[in-house]
Amino acid sequence: MVANVNPTVRRRRLGSELRKLREMKGMTAEEVAARLLVSQSKISRLENGRRSISQRDVRDLCGVYGVEDVRVVDSLMQMAKESRQQGWWHAFGDIPYSVYIGLETEAASLRVFEPQVVPGLLQTHGYASAVIAGNLPEATAEQVEKRVNVRMRRQERITDLDATPLRMWAVIDEAALCRKVGDNATMREQLEHLVDLSQLPHVTVQVLPFEVGAHPGLSGQFAVLEFTDTTDATVVYLEGVNSDLYLEKDADVQAYSVMYEHLRAQALSAERTRDFIRAAAERYV
Structure with a gap:
């Protein structure tokens, strides 16, 4: 486990980064949800940090947003991993x-x-x-x-x-x-x-x-x-x-x-x- 990792804050930061990627792509949450065959509320909860984000979620979203920089994807995947750890x-x-x-x-x-x-x-x-x-x-x-x-x-x-x-x-x-x-x-x-x-x-x-x-x-x-x-x-x-x-x-x-x-x-x-x-x-x- 990574020391001094706060899963709540990691979720918020990751959600913020994913929202920025969506907005840079010019897509609405509804459009992303339709592409991934999930509910719009799931996308909203992922972006506002109210829902745990899996590495699969990150991979799928990066695919929709066309993120090709491996370093960016790896960083987001690491944040997703840390966001699923437990706080004290x-x-x-x-x-x-x-x-x-x-x-x-x-x-x-x-x-x-x-x-x-x-x-x-x-x-x-x-x-x-x-x-x-x-x-x-x-x-x-x-x-x-x-x-x-x-x-x-x-x-x-x-x-x-x-x-x-x-x-x-x-x-x-x-x-x-x-x-x-x-x-x-x-x-x-x-x-x-x-x-x-x-x-x-x-x-x-x-x-x-x-x-x-x-x-x-x-x-x-x-x-x-x-x-x-x-x-x-x-x-x-x-x-x-x-x-x-x-x-x-x-x-x-x-x-x-x-x-x-x-x-x-x-x-x-x-x-x-x-x-x-x-x-x-x-x-x-």
Whole structure:
């Protein structure tokens, strides 16, 4: 296995290259699908990185696009091979948001807005357990613990200072500080932990107080992930109940980026936020 290969990112990069080849050929996804006797949705899923790409898929597509450079074909075939490997998260079994984990693992920066709870990367074990158990009332204790363990592993991007840390900005609605998740001790520990993490040089936390009133984030949670490699498009992630949404079009990314800047401008400064959270923690005695 190739070291440090992220299959999610490999699929996205490969899909992007295949889309470029199709566009250079002047073909639509429907035309390619007709040539290969497959559905148009398969071609779309291959290009947007939502479906695993086999080396046979690459070979067939290169044939349709008339790619004759052996080096290009070999490079794409290698990417297809790597895209079918497993990331660290696969060891935990079926994780419904595995695509997001793959993106987060590779991201250089993350901007997240959370209106209801503390962001997952900043949660304590106890708080995470209470959040997940409450959100999945029919889940077994084993299923809850598995998701908690995945969340704790994801946090290494924040806490492992020996590696390249994830640059994180978090705007959190005051509601998340007021909503009692678990018991008082759980909440106090979580808020104190949030203050500690907010003092790391690569983590910025801002609270959006109730007094702001209506704001651009009333529609719900979202995250914006950016990557070091310029070939990887910025992604906006919207979490759903049964399915998640990933937006990559420039217009969508721009809209959410502008929205986030408005939220940051309306939120308390990082220093005032720490004082605000410390005061909130004192209420959980």
